[in-house]
Amino acid sequence: MSTKKVAIIASRGTLDWAYPPFILASTAGALGYDVKMFFTFYGLELIKRDLDLKFSSLGNPAVPMPFPVPTFAQSLPGVQKLMAAALKQKIKKKNVASIETLRQLCLEAGVELIGCQMTIDLFDYQRSDFMDDVTIGGAATFLAYAADTDINLFI
């Protein structure tokens, strides 16, 4: 049985959207699969040296609320910060692993984290903004690997 391969594109950079790619990548690593994650556009937030992930309920009507909150009220100053704090609190209370933990476990499992060169340049980021373990690559880097994988996800 040859080793299964997984390719994941992570394109979202908020706290909620950070979970699916890291959960799947770390678990795939635990299953012994070969995993590469490609971080593009807002997904680059997930491989920053210091994580500061935001969360917003705006434009995200599926976010569960303890009571109905009109959209205009959600856009008032400070409300989104409260939402983010509430989500972080819930993550802690339910003993869900932090993104920092899952990211570290990915590295320990040999998952390769690749930052998209073009978006790094586009947003004027520096190499030093990102973790040392991250490699930098372009579309061809991803495609050459993805062409030969068993599981391919765009998140």
Next chain:
Amino acid sequence: MNDADVTLDARGLSCPMPILRTKQALAKMTSGQTLHVIATDPGSMKDFDAFCRATGNVLQQSRAEQGEFHYVLRKA
């Protein structure tokens, strides 16, 4: 009840942590040794089954008992 070589307490951990901790525990063991995992994540029953099928480790026991799940794995 527990005569496994190694015991892993994964109670209170949510998906995917019980599987990730199991993988780490197995990495420190030798082939043929047994690992007893205790978890409370209700999704873990399906996950341990899948984990063992994917990795070739043998799931010798899998049972639910008083809100806890017990798994005994033999390392391949």
